[in-house]
Amino acid sequence: MRKFMPADELARDERFSQTTQRDRMADARTTVVLNGDQNRRSNNRLTPERNDASEAARALMHGIFVGEIQALEGAGRTCWDFTTGEEAPFALKLDMARQAWDEARHVEISCKLGDWMGAEIGQYVENTVLFEAACSNDPVLRLAGVNRALEGLAIDVFTTMKEFGEIAGDPYLEFCEDWMLADEVTHVKMGSDWLRKVTENDPERRKKALEFQNIVDKMFSYGGSRSESDESSLGIARRFRELAGFTDSEVDYVAEVSMQALNERKAQIAERQAAAAANK
Amino acid sequence: MAITVSPGTFDFVSFDAAYIERIAGIVAGQLGVTDIDFSVEIDETSALNRISTDASVTPVRIMVHSGAFEDKRRPRQQSEIDTTVSLARCMLRARDRLRGGFASAPTDTELTLAQAAAWDTYIMARLSRIDIPVNKQAWHYNWRNRHGFNDHSDAAFERMWQAESLDWDQLSSASDAARSVSA
Numbered sequence: 266m267r268k269f270m271p272a273d274e275l276a277r278d279e280r281f282s283q284t285t286q287r288d289r290m291a292d293a294r295t296t297v298v299l300n301g302d303q304n305r306r307s308n309n310r311l312t313p314e315r316n317d318a319s320e321a322a323r324a325l326m327h328g329i330f331v332g333e334i335q336a337l338e339g340a341g342r343t344c345w346d347f348t349t350g351e352e353a354p355f356a357l358k359l360d361m362a363r364q365a366w367d368e369a370r371h372v373e374i375s376c377k378l379g380d381w382m383g384a385e386i387g388q389y390v391e392n393t394v395l396f397e398a399a400c401s402n403d404p405v406l407r408l409a410g411v412n413r414a415l416e417g418l419a420i421d422v423f424t425t426m427k428e429f430g431e432i433a434g435d436p437y438l439e440f441c442e443d444w445m446l447a448d449e450v451t452h453v454k455m456g457s458d459w460l461r462k463v464t465e466n467d468p469e470r471r472k473k474a475l476e477f478q479n480i481v482d483k484m485f486s487y488g489g490s491r492s493e494s495d496e497s498s499l500g501i502a503r504r505f506r507e508l509a510g511f512t513d514s515e516v517d518y519v520a521e522v523s524m525q526a527l528n529e530r531k532a533q534i535a536e537r538q539a540a541a542a543a544n545k
Numbered sequence: 546m547a548i549t550v551s552p553g554t555f556d557f558v559s560f561d562a563a564y565i566e567r568i569a570g571i572v573a574g575q576l577g578v579t580d581i582d583f584s585v586e587i588d589e590t591s592a593l594n595r596i597s598t599d600a601s602v603t604p605v606r607i608m609v610h611s612g613a614f615e616d617k618r619r620p621r622q623q624s625e626i627d628t629t630v631s632l633a634r635c636m637l638r639a640r641d642r643l644r645g646g647f648a649s650a651p652t653d654t655e656l657t658l659a660q661a662a663a664w665d666t667y668i669m670a671r672l673s674r675i676d677i678p679v680n681k682q683a684w685h686y687n688w689r690n691r692h693g694f695n696d697h698s699d700a701a702f703e704r705m706w707q708a709e710s711l712d713w714d715q716l717s718s719a720s721d722a723a724r725s726v727s728a
Contacts, residue, residue: 282618294557294592319687320594383683389617433690538590541556
């Protein structure tokens with residue numbers, strides 16, 4: 266079986282269509298307020314109060330569904346891509362196997378929640394950026410990218426969805442997201458623990474892994490879709506991140522790069538929209 | 546009947562104004578509103594999935610953010626189905642306002658979330674009966690988000706879905722009654 270599967274060769278049937286983060290960022294349209302435009306909402310946080318709450322929640326649920334597939338693929342590949350003992354300890358692989366089992370369950374749960382919300386498999390495009398972060402050829406970087414950054418994002422997403430279900434009074438959504446959230450906290454914790462353990466006597470490698478994690482964290486802010494600003498759909502779940510082993514300064518860092526990503530995206534969109542207006 | 550589409554060309558999305566106009570003409574024929582003039586105004590700088598209608602002016606204004614016409618599988622590309630459904634929703638809402646007993650309804654921006662969901666349910670159910678593709682479960686979920694996740698709310702949704710002829714007072718009363726149980 267092939268090792269180090271590239272993101273563009275992931276197995277999908279004809280229902281799925283995929284895009285890359287580069288394509289997504291090339292979209293100069295916006296969902297946020299620019300130049301005080303009152304026609305746009307100033308608050309993008311995903312709550313039931315939004316006019317388009319049902320559609321937005323459905324789209325996010327589909328994003329969770331494909332994200333879980335990619336997380337399953339990432340954890341599964343870690344079990345296979347690295348030689349046991351030499352490149353990755355057996356116990357680390359065992360944790361990744363357990364994570365793959367969890368992610369498979371999450372895929373099923375998300376699929377059923379999608380049905381409940383009226384979504385169809387493949388109704389929305391799949392962004393393969395999550396798996397791209399799981400393609401590193403160093404298992405420690407893989408852990409930093411997948412278990413710390415990707416699963417950290419999952420904590421933020423599940424917290425938002427759990428709160429959405431709670432406010433809307435949707436018992437299934439609230440319950441399922443709460444259970445999946447508990448798993449994600451465990452996955453981040455596993456990443457944090459293994460990162461420390463494997464790099465115990467290799468500070469240079471640890472530094473490299475944390476740098477990689479920072480890059481991925483900014484990438485996963487999706488141009489500001491996640492930040493502590495109300496202009497972002499997703500918030501940062503500080504409490505659950507703490508439970509997962511993030512230090513205060515690490516959470517502050519995620520908040521900072523997310524805000525940076527939001528501001529950069531807004532500036533980029535404003536520039537492109539001004540250029541288009543000038544050409545009219 | 547006159548239908549105008551603006552802008553005529555698009556910079557942010559790959560939409561086709563002439564194609565939108567053709568679809569609007571077909572939908573108007575299906576809904577029996579060929580005697581009404583429409584102006585379809587697309588905000589291509591917004592990716593939101595938002596539509597609204599102003600039936601108090603001539604031509605009736607249909608205001609669309611580009612996400613409402615977009616193929617969600619192929620970002621920035623136009624979807625024939627989404628264009629059809631979004632235009633049909635707006636045109637049927639305009640027809641309700643102009644001659645369907647909804648003259649006293651608040652403007653689109655003044656509708657409560659529950660009223661908007663109830664009206665959308667009534668609209669989408671009628672569209673499904675003229676073979677416009679509608680995902681009933683998605684509209685049921687929207688109803689539940691606004692009227693509660695319980696059996697009483699589900700029964701009210703079914704009655705709304707089956708309704709053939711309602712006016713604004715009947716629709717808003719049904720919505721209020723469904724919400725009162727959840728509250």
